[in-house]
Amino acid sequence: MILRAAWVAPGDAAPIRDGYVQVLHDRVQAVGALDQAPAPKRREVVVDLGTAVITPGLINPHSHLELGCYAGQLPRGPLWPWLAELIRVRRIGDQVKRETAAAGEFAWRSLQAGVTCVGDASRRNLGWRALADTPIRKVCFVELLSIADQPPRTIAELRAAMHDVAENGLLTAGVSPHAPYTVPAADARAAIQLASALNRPWMIHLAETPEEVAYLSGDISGMPPGLAQAQRNAALPTPSGGVGRYVRGLLSSRPAAGYLAHGNYLADDDIAAIAEAGCAVVYCPRAHAYYGHADHPLERLRAAGVTVAIGTDSPACDNADLSPWRELAQLREAHAALADDDDTLLRFVTVYAAEALGMADRVGALRPGMLADIAAFPLDAPTERPIRALIDAAPDAARVWVGGDEVKLT
Ligand SMILES: [Zn+2]
Known part of the structure; x- marks a missing residue:
């Protein structure tokens, strides 16, 4: 199959005007300018996408799709009241049925937005069952939450839950100790070692909130009462030493x-610890604004050599369209120095997002040998700046392929 369009943006290189992508089975075979395209082989399908941009399928490394059913029901503002209200509404009625349906629904919404790969965390390990047959590539993170009233709460329960996940060609299991204020440091470390x-x-x-940062230095006074009670009930050890020390302990292996x-x-110093550890950071610009956080240290992380990728967080933060383009539009507003850096902006939702998920050798860029996860987005008009135009207009995808197979979007 040969796809051609006004622009091909490979993700790891500058956009190509009048470009093509050749796909053989589930892989990208060739990418380049149309005037250098191979002649189609006999019976090879040629798809002319016209005034459009072909990109790698976008990657959203961080979401909680199951929470999409609570979109519009939770208060804008600081995280803690949001979290308290989330815990309350989750307990009403049939949580499992409602959240399983939401995970499936918001995986389809992701595909419509041009996202072909998602990192999805699920509280009760429902996510993989909900998504197993959905034709989106996914890392289903099994969440460890030691203070919860449902498993997985212990390393043994986490191990069992990981064992339950039936992986397939599109589904990879992942491990997520939830946060330092809900999981003992030793268990968080053991969970990552299990991964x-x-x-x-x-x-x-x-380091999502100032109260969590204080907590990591031993100041528990900012923890909301319900959470503090749950921490006491679970005998969660109080940490000390701050974020940097926590990261060094967590990732020293x-x-x-x-x-x-x-x-x-x-x-x-926290950023230095993250850079030493060599892991990525995922920043969620619209959720960040929704919770009213101070400016994100994106530039300082990048200056220290840390890979930063962009995700959406749960669809319950005024972002239920799950559009990576809209995340990038928000990022441009908050980080003016990157506003004109189209190549980097695209990498945040492709190459860097693939790195965060440990999949950069397979997805996130259109080059020979990579999996043929591809999206095509319509342009309103011819343009010299195709990525800027997509961030401005935030269209849904016109067509999407995952592993070379087209996904029917309607
Ligand atoms: Zn999250």
Whole structure:
């Protein structure tokens, strides 16, 4: 199959005007300018996408798709009241049925937005069952939450839950100790070591709020009462030493690829610890604005050599379209220095996002040998700046292929 369009943006190189992508079975065979395209072989399908941009399928490394059913029901503003209300509404009615349906629905929404690969965390290990037959590539992160009233709460329960996940060509299991304020440091470390032993990706929420950062230095006074009570009930040890020390302890074994979600509040030494550890950070610009956080240390992380990727977080933060283009539009507003850097902006949702998920050798760029995960987005008009035009207009994908197979979007 040969796809051609006004632009091909390979993800790891500058966009090609009048470009083509040749696909053989599930792989990219060739990419380049149309005037150098091979003549189609006999019976080879040629798809002319016209005034459009072909990109690698976009990658959203961080979401909680199952929470999409609570979109519009949770308060804008600081994380803690949002979290308290989330815990309350989750307990109403048939949580499993509702959240399983939401995970499937929002995986399809992702495909419509041009996302062909998602990193999805699920509280009760529902996500993989909900998504197993959905034709999107996914890392299903099994969440360890020690203070919860449902498993997985212990390393043994986490191990069993990981064992339950039936992986397939599109589904990879991952491990997610939830956060330092819900999982003892020793268990978070053991969970990440489990991921490494299984050669699977991991992720943990870190430094999301000022109260969490204070907590990591031993100041528990900012924890909301309900959470503090749950921490006492679970005999969660109080940490000390701050974010940098926590990261060094967590990742000293140099684990397999993984990422820290958010990293909103980081001192320079914390960033040095993350750079030493060699893991990625996933920043979620619209959720960041929704929770009213201070400016994200994106530039300082990048200056220290840390890979930063862009995700959406759950669809319950005024972002239920799950559009990576809209995340990048928000990022441009908050980080003016990157506003004109189209190549980097595209990498945030392709190459760097693949790195965060430990999949950069397979997805995130259109080059020979990579999996043929491809999206095509319509342009309103001819343009010299195709990526800027997509971020401005944030269209849904016109066509999407995952592993060379077209996904029917309607
Ligand atoms: Zn999250």
